[in-house]
Amino acid sequence: MTFYQKLVHHHKKISRLEHLEAICGWDQAAMMPEGGNTARSEALAELAVIKHELSTAPYLSGWFEQANSEQLEADDVTSLLEMQRSWQQANIVPAELVEKKSLACSKCEHAWRTQREKNDWQGFSQNLKEVVELARQEAQIRAEATGLSRYDALLDLYEPGMTTHELDKLFSEVKSWLPDLILQIMERQSQDISIQPVGPFPVEQQQSLSHALMTKFGFDFNHGRLDKSMHPFCGGVPTDVRITTRYDEADFTSALMGVIHETGHARYEQSLPEKWAGLPVGKARSMGIHESQSLFFEMQLSRNELFIETLAPMAAETFQRSDDPALSAENLTLLNTRVKPGHIRVDADEATYPAHVILRYEIERDLIEGKIEVEDIPELWDKKMSEYLGVSTKGNFIDGCMQDIHWTFGAFGYFPSYTLGAMYAAQFMVSINKEMNVDNLVRERNLQPIFNWLDRHVWKRASTVSTDQLLIDATGERLNAQFFKQHLEQRYLK
Amino acid sequence: MTFYQKLVHHHKKISRLEHLEAICGWDQAAMMPEGGNTARSEALAELAVIKHELSTAPYLSGWFEQANSEQLEADDVTSLLEMQRSWQQANIVPAELVEKKSLACSKCEHAWRTQREKNDWQGFSQNLKEVVELARQEAQIRAEATGLSRYDALLDLYEPGMTTHELDKLFSEVKSWLPDLILQIMERQSQDISIQPVGPFPVEQQQSLSHALMTKFGFDFNHGRLDKSMHPFCGGVPTDVRITTRYDEADFTSALMGVIHETGHARYEQSLPEKWAGLPVGKARSMGIHESQSLFFEMQLSRNELFIETLAPMAAETFQRSDDPALSAENLTLLNTRVKPGHIRVDADEATYPAHVILRYEIERDLIEGKIEVEDIPELWDKKMSEYLGVSTKGNFIDGCMQDIHWTFGAFGYFPSYTLGAMYAAQFMVSINKEMNVDNLVRERNLQPIFNWLDRHVWKRASTVSTDQLLIDATGERLNAQFFKQHLEQRYLK
Ligand SMILES: [Zn+2]
Ligand SMILES: [Zn+2]
Numbered sequence: 001m002t003f004y005q006k007l008v009h010h011h012k013k014i015s016r017l018e019h020l021e022a023i024c025g026w027d028q029a030a031m032m033p034e035g036g037n038t039a040r041s042e043a044l045a046e047l048a049v050i051k052h053e054l055s056t057a058p059y060l061s062g063w064f065e066q067a068n069s070e071q072l073e074a075d076d077v078t079s080l081l082e083m084q085r086s087w088q089q090a091n092i093v094p095a096e097l098v099e100k101k102s103l104a105c106s107k108c109e110h111a112w113r114t115q116r117e118k119n120d121w122q123g124f125s126q127n128l129k130e131v132v133e134l135a136r137q138e139a140q141i142r143a144e145a146t147g148l149s150r151y152d153a154l155l156d157l158y159e160p161g162m163t164t165h166e167l168d169k170l171f172s173e174v175k176s177w178l179p180d181l182i183l184q185i186m187e188r189q190s191q192d193i194s195i196q197p198v199g200p201f202p203v204e205q206q207q208s209l210s211h212a213l214m215t216k217f218g219f220d221f222n223h224g225r226l227d228k229s230m231h232p233f234c235g236g237v238p239t240d241v242r243i244t245t246r247y248d249e250a251d252f253t254s255a256l257m258g259v260i261h262e263t264g265h266a267r268y269e270q271s272l273p274e275k276w277a278g279l280p281v282g283k284a285r286s287m288g289i290h291e292s293q294s295l296f297f298e299m300q301l302s303r304n305e306l307f308i309e310t311l312a313p314m315a316a317e318t319f320q321r322s323d324d325p326a327l328s329a330e331n332l333t334l335l336n337t338r339v340k341p342g343h344i345r346v347d348a349d350e351a352t353y354p355a356h357v358i359l360r361y362e363i364e365r366d367l368i369e370g371k372i373e374v375e376d377i378p379e380l381w382d383k384k385m386s387e388y389l390g391v392s393t394k395g396n397f398i399d400g401c402m403q404d405i406h407w408t409f410g411a412f413g414y415f416p417s418y419t420l421g422a423m424y425a426a427q428f429m430v431s432i433n434k435e436m437n438v439d440n441l442v443r444e445r446n447l448q449p450i451f452n453w454l455d456r457h458v459w460k461r462a463s464t465v466s467t468d469q470l471l472i473d474a475t476g477e478r479l480n481a482q483f484f485k486q487h488l489e490q491r492y493l494k
Numbered sequence: 495m496t497f498y499q500k501l502v503h504h505h506k507k508i509s510r511l512e513h514l515e516a517i518c519g520w521d522q523a524a525m526m527p528e529g530g531n532t533a534r535s536e537a538l539a540e541l542a543v544i545k546h547e548l549s550t551a552p553y554l555s556g557w558f559e560q561a562n563s564e565q566l567e568a569d570d571v572t573s574l575l576e577m578q579r580s581w582q583q584a585n586i587v588p589a590e591l592v593e594k595k596s597l598a599c600s601k602c603e604h605a606w607r608t609q610r611e612k613n614d615w616q617g618f619s620q621n622l623k624e625v626v627e628l629a630r631q632e633a634q635i636r637a638e639a640t641g642l643s644r645y646d647a648l649l650d651l652y653e654p655g656m657t658t659h660e661l662d663k664l665f666s667e668v669k670s671w672l673p674d675l676i677l678q679i680m681e682r683q684s685q686d687i688s689i690q691p692v693g694p695f696p697v698e699q700q701q702s703l704s705h706a707l708m709t710k711f712g713f714d715f716n717h718g719r720l721d722k723s724m725h726p727f728c729g730g731v732p733t734d735v736r737i738t739t740r741y742d743e744a745d746f747t748s749a750l751m752g753v754i755h756e757t758g759h760a761r762y763e764q765s766l767p768e769k770w771a772g773l774p775v776g777k778a779r780s781m782g783i784h785e786s787q788s789l790f791f792e793m794q795l796s797r798n799e800l801f802i803e804t805l806a807p808m809a810a811e812t813f814q815r816s817d818d819p820a821l822s823a824e825n826l827t828l829l830n831t832r833v834k835p836g837h838i839r840v841d842a843d844e845a846t847y848p849a850h851v852i853l854r855y856e857i858e859r860d861l862i863e864g865k866i867e868v869e870d871i872p873e874l875w876d877k878k879m880s881e882y883l884g885v886s887t888k889g890n891f892i893d894g895c896m897q898d899i900h901w902t903f904g905a906f907g908y909f910p911s912y913t914l915g916a917m918y919a920a921q922f923m924v925s926i927n928k929e930m931n932v933d934n935l936v937r938e939r940n941l942q943p944i945f946n947w948l949d950r951h952v953w954k955r956a957s958t959v960s961t962d963q964l965l966i967d968a969t970g971e972r973l974n975a976q977f978f979k980q981h982l983e984q985r986y987l988k
Contacts, residue, residue, distance in 0.1 A: 035733060047514060050544065237530070
């Protein structure tokens with residue numbers, strides 16, 4: 001067996017443990033009764049230890065050295081590089097710091113759940129300081145090992161290749177037109193009169209509508225399921241993708257759009273190349289590309305008024321409300337394209353969402369680089385919210401800087417993925433439209449050619465190329481925020 | 495850390511991996527879409543390897559030696575002994591033989607699934623011979639290491655302490671009265687006229703009735719769930735017990751009695767002592783004791799006509815059939831206490847069931863001891879079926895010696911547990927009746943005192959005592975088949 005083959009074998013072993021982790025994690029969120037939680041958490045922690053031991057086994061260093069001098073096919077060179085990248089990421093940070101950070105994050109996250117409800121910034125900021133301090137240490141170590149800046153070294157964990165330099169450029173461009181665009185859209189929509197559908201919309205009917213839409217979007221039920229959980233997510237493994245949603249009997253569109261969003265994530269996972277199953281090169285390219293697929297399904301396709309013309313009669317039939325004007329295509333389009341600045345990121349529409357992300361990016365970047373301190377966050381938050389969205393959060397931490405879980409578990413560098421995803425999705429759509437008429441296909445209810453394009457240009461590429469290269473191969477250029485701007489203008493100002 | 499403590503730590507680690515195995519195994523049977531099977535099986539196989547490595551780690555031998563010379567509390571001595579017992583069982587058989595047997599069993603079981611349908615004894619017996627040959631080798635090795643006879647060494651895996659000598663005595667006693675008793679019961683029941691309930695009984699209603707009964711039987715839904723699977727089972731972990739059933743819309747009693755049976759298994763698991771969680775001494779005592787709990791729930795309690803007086807109105811209400819005579823207590827009692835010899839073990843009633851088990855026991859005992867060969871099975875099967883139950887299986891392998899899965903995967907020594915369970919259950923009931931009037935409690939729908947007795951005498955004892963000791967402490971004597979005979983006579987000939 002060559003050293004490359006040994007590494008392949010080793011990574012497939014890790015991947016099989018990730019399989020168990022994914023299924024038991026899904027079960028914990030979707031199936032497990034409350035009383036099972038302690039033992040489950042212990043079992044998953046044990047598995048994490050075993051996985052960590054395998055990922056950081058001392059012999060791997062020698063194996064990589066040997067494998068690098070072996071004669072390999074071009075494909076295998078790429079695969080080896082991705083193995084090495086994930087191995088380095090797992091090995092750079094000393095075990096002691098990993099553990100310290102993990103403890104601080106657990107403590108911070110746990111306390112945050114009650115502190116948030118009490119608007120207790122003082123209490124929360126004490127814990128967050130610890131987390132930030134350890135994240136800075138981690139960033140420093142990763143920066144030294146990679147030659148990247150501190151924040152970029154964290155960004156690299158979620159969006160490999162992306163840099164502060166690039167993000168500053170992209171986001172300052174967005175900032176130059178977004179606030180004004182939002183005002184224009186609001187002005188346009190000020191005369192719109194929409195009707196709020198009145199529930200109850202029984203969970204069972206919502207489920208059957210969700211299944212019907214998932215089928216329309218090509219979800220493979222032989223390799224996946226839809227279930228319920230408190231916080232919707234896409235989990236499981238490529239051969240068995242588990243997506244979840246949360247049903248609200250008063251409002252069916254939130255679950256529905258959520259299901260379509262997760263179906264985008266799911267199809268990416270279900271369509272990853274079998275050839276590379278269980279290896280780093282066979283995984284999704286990045287968080288941003290993953291989000292681009294869910295947002296492509298949700299924003300590019302499903303909030304298109306032409307698609308809502310398909311959706312509306314399905315909903316009316318499922319809920320047996322053929323004469324309910326609230327379920328007309330026109331009304332559902334108004335509801336699903338409503339732009340309105342608000343405090344909460346997860347409730348934001350696609351036009352105001354980037355403002356929430358840019359604000360977080362700017363704060364976490366400066367926090368990690370040591371340019372600001374935790375104490376500075378509330379004031380900066382309020383200032384930026386006012387500037388970008390005209391919303392005040394003074395003294396309101398619940399709906400301000402305490403609303404998200406990300407920082408509590410030290411995931412600095414994650415937020416940009418959301419808006420990168422929206423921008424990638426818009427750019428993909430422009431390229432697809434050069435090859436086919438998407439509006440016509442949506443009108444004809446024939447989405448297959450669109451999925452085929454995504455499969456060829458995104459899903460089947462997995463991590464065999466860099467994000468930049470994937471974009472260039474798929475769209476002829478690197479990420480360009482103009483496409484996202486055009487998308488918003490076309491949809492909201494046409 | 496003492497060596498005893500190191501062993502405790504080690505076994506809890508194994509137990510946490512068993513947790514992941516149990517949940518992913520449950521998921522495979524109850525949730526997983528077909529397409530997920532290959533990757534799931536690989537992931538579980540990987541986990542089995544890791545578990546095996548831990549269970550057979552070379553350093554354990556020294557740890558046990560050291561721990562045995564440490565000063566330990568009496569409780570901990572017991573715990574250490576149980577750890578050592580399971581360690582020895584896992585280490586006696588050479589890895590090479592384990593693997594060979596595992597491959598032969600996979601092959602045999604896989605082929606059996608189609609061979610059975612085709613009544614292909616010739617094909618099946620070829621594979622079975624290989625399995626028997628390897629099981630004999632395993633038995634030989636286990637016999638040498640334990641000083642037991644070959645079959646007893648296998649029996650010890652499922653029913654520690656039980657021996658051929660004891661089983662021969664118990665079963666020959668049963669054989670001396672059972673065939674005649676069955677005839678007498680059939681004579682008695684020959685004039686009974688029962689009405690077969692006519693479906694459909696919607697799955698949802700059966701589910702809600704199942705939940706109601708599980709609640710009545712004390713199932714803790716904060717530490718468990720009920721779901722569907724092809725083959726009903728009780729899985730999961732003590733803090734999160736997963737039972738499954740299969741619903742037939744034409745017949746609600748089979749799922750219902752199945753759910754009650756699994757609830758008996760579940761309560762045992764849910765009630766194991768927390769103090770010993772994750773250690774061998776904290777596990778259920780044996781397969782036979784486990785089955786005694788499910789059969790206590792199903793046979794001793796639920797097929798009691800007084801209990802059916804509670805059950806019948808619940809069913810009638812759930813299915814909205816208050817005037818259906820098929821759902822009257824009298825009729826449901828007739829249906830649920832019907833004795834009728836048949837070919838199939840899993841379809842047998844409690845009176846004919848032991849005949850199925852004794853037949854299998856006698857054959858597998860002689861097979862392992864080398865007194866008969868695979869070729870002899872069909873003739874012996876037919877002879878014994880005729881003798882014990884008056885049923886011919888000549889040339890009918892599907893409904894004869896090819897009906898069970900157990901031998902295909904080499905589980906020789908398992909079958910006796912079923913009937914031992916029925917006998918333990920009858921003996922427990924007699925003792926309980928000395929402390930309280932069970933019929934009155936059932937009439938008053940107050941089962942709690944009965945559960946308290948089981949909790950104290952069976953569930954909380956886990957594996958802290960031998961089965962013999964458990965029986966003596968609970969009932970004043972070792973297993974005595976007379977109690978089972980009395981139970982059948984009282985129920986069927988009174
Ligand atoms: Zn998403
Ligand atoms: Zn059972």
